[in-house]
Amino acid sequence: MAHDCGDVAHGGKSPLLPLEAALAVYGERIRPLAAQRGPVHEALGRVLAEPAASAVDLPLFTQSAVDGYALRSADAAGTLRVTGEIAAGDAAKLSVGPGEALRIFTGGAVPAGADTVARQEIVKREGDRITLTEPLAANVDIRHRGEEVRAGDPISPPGRRLHSGLLAALAMAGVQQVATRPRPRVAVLVTGNEVARPGEALAPGQIHDANGPLCAGWLAERGYPLAMLRYVPDSLDAVTAALQDAAAGADLVITSGGVSVGDHDHLPAAAKAAGFERVFWKVAQKPGKPIWYGMRGNQPLLALPGNPGAVLIGLHVHVIRALQLLEGLDQPAPLWREGALAADFRADRVRDSLLRVTVGQDPSGRVTLGRLAKQDSHMLSNLARADALAWLPASETPLAAGTPVRWIAL
Numbered sequence: 485m486a487h488d489c490g491d492v493a494h495g496g497k498s499p500l501l502p503l504e505a506a507l508a509v510y511g512e513r514i515r516p517l518a519a520q521r522g523p524v525h526e527a528l529g530r531v532l533a534e535p536a537a538s539a540v541d542l543p544l545f546t547q548s549a550v551d552g553y554a555l556r557s558a559d560a561a562g563t564l565r566v567t568g569e570i571a572a573g574d575a576a577k578l579s580v581g582p583g584e585a586l587r588i589f590t591g592g593a594v595p596a597g598a599d600t601v602a603r604q605e606i607v608k609r610e611g612d613r614i615t616l617t618e619p620l621a622a623n624v625d626i627r628h629r630g631e632e633v634r635a636g637d638p639i640s641p642p643g644r645r646l647h648s649g650l651l652a653a654l655a656m657a658g659v660q661q662v663a664t665r666p667r668p669r670v671a672v673l674v675t676g677n678e679v680a681r682p683g684e685a686l687a688p689g690q691i692h693d694a695n696g697p698l699c700a701g702w703l704a705e706r707g708y709p710l711a712m713l714r715y716v717p718d719s720l721d722a723v724t725a726a727l728q729d730a731a732a733g734a735d736l737v738i739t740s741g742g743v744s745v746g747d748h749d750h751l752p753a754a755a756k757a758a759g760f761e762r763v764f765w766k767v768a769q770k771p772g773k774p775i776w777y778g779m780r781g782n783q784p785l786l787a788l789p790g791n792p793g794a795v796l797i798g799l800h801v802h803v804i805r806a807l808q809l810l811e812g813l814d815q816p817a818p819l820w821r822e823g824a825l826a827a828d829f830r831a832d833r834v835r836d837s838l839l840r841v842t843v844g845q846d847p848s849g850r851v852t853l854g855r856l857a858k859q860d861s862h863m864l865s866n867l868a869r870a871d872a873l874a875w876l877p878a879s880e881t882p883l884a885a886g887t888p889v890r891w892i893a894l
């Protein structure tokens with residue numbers, strides 16, 4: 485079902501789609517990309533498509549946790565003869581008999597016959613004889629085979645991103661091949677006759693491009709491959725052709741500009757001509773209200789309003805969710821936290837506000853969110869000081885300082 489939204493605040497026919505509902509819609513529409521199987525060491529940053537289980541017991545064999553001597557606890561009170569040495573990496577060939585000990589190093593396999601390890605700090609050695617300076621029980625400083633994990637035990641459910649730590653946990657567990665979802669390839673179209681490319685001299689009426697660097701940089705920061713970055717003039721044919729090219733080589737398409745109601749706003753018609761089915765248009769959020777979302781098969785198109793502040797919100801709140809759904813992440817962003825407004829705020833009556841804020845703490849340790857000046861959707865100059873985006877609900881009455889609201893780090 486398409487969510488056909490007008491704008492009650494501007495005399496439209498139906499209410500804007502609430503932001504909460506818009507975020508829920510992505511999950512109903514977007515399916516994960518097909519999984520690919522490959523070596524675990526090449527899967528950093530990708531999302532697991534299947535559960536991963538340990539191939540081995542961990543520890544792999546019973547081993548010493550310290551540098552010291554392996555012996556029989558029953559002999560610990562007497563003098564012992566050192567009959568050999570076991571280092572980490574040595575195959576287990578030696579054994580310990582009555583009255584004997586083996587020099588052993590951290591990670592060395594505990595030999596047959598021994599049931600405990602004396603760390604060298606409690607051992608006095610003279611030639612090949614040792615005595616212990618304190619009593620020693622069985623099973624001291626030993627890591628037992630399988631005490632952490634048994635072969636077949638789960639290491640990770642599907643839907644987790646393989647960060648370096650999880651990758652290492654899988655490698656340790658002898659997992660060599662994993663099924664993961666590829667990182668979605670993203671095409672970015674920056675529309676508008678007025679937009680000069682980075683480095684280009686401005687003709688009269690032109691402006692410097694913010695949205696190209698914003699989208700390309702944001703994707704690069706998160707490791708998503710940029711399949712295309714193209715500047716497109718304001719014509720229905722040009723935007724349609726660019727959308728077709730973009731869709732041919734990417735898993736997700738982002739556009740900026742031309743999505744409002746002016747005579748030069750071609751995005752909705754071009755998207756339709758390029759085969760995208762509209763899911764919603766216009767969300768009760770500020771900035772970024774005219775955001776248009778559609779699908780072509782399983783390819784999302786997020787057409788963001790041209791104002792750079794609207795693109796910023798579009799990326800952090802909407803695009804991130806679409807990307808993570810394509811990756812099959814178990815908890816797609818944004819993952820909101822809670823903080824308290826540092827000062828009163830005059831909310832919009834109809835649209836929720838997504839504000840750039842500083843993050844602080846009050847004396848009780850509660851997170852506080854301080855509103856920055858210059859929040860309009862055509863402004864970005866406060867970003868050097870912004871820590872986070874706060875989601876403030878629409879309200880007829882001002883929101884008082886201390887009101888709990890949601891936020892995400894920028």
Ligand SMILES: Nc1nc2c(c(=O)[nH]1)N[C@H]1C(S)=C(S)[C@@H](COP(=O)(O)OP(=O)(O)OC[C@H]3O[C@@H](n4cnc5c(N)ncnc54)[C@H](O)[C@@H]3O)O[C@H]1N2
Nearest residue numbers: 676679692693694695741742743744749772773789790791
């Ligand atoms: N009659 C109405 N007009 C507008 C409405 C409305 O409801 N009724 N909504 C306003 C809102 S809210 C927004 S947001 C904008 C969105 O408009 P578009 O998506 O069509 O975007 P453009 O008109 O193409 O651009 C808006 C603004 O941003 C500048 N821009 C565009 N691209 C870039 C870029 N790459 N780098 C920097 N700046 C860019 C552009 O020059 C415009 O100033 O519509 C309102 N209008």
Ligand code: MOO
Nearest residue numbers: 771772773794861
């Ligand atoms: O929706 Mo728009 O408030 O100018 O970004």
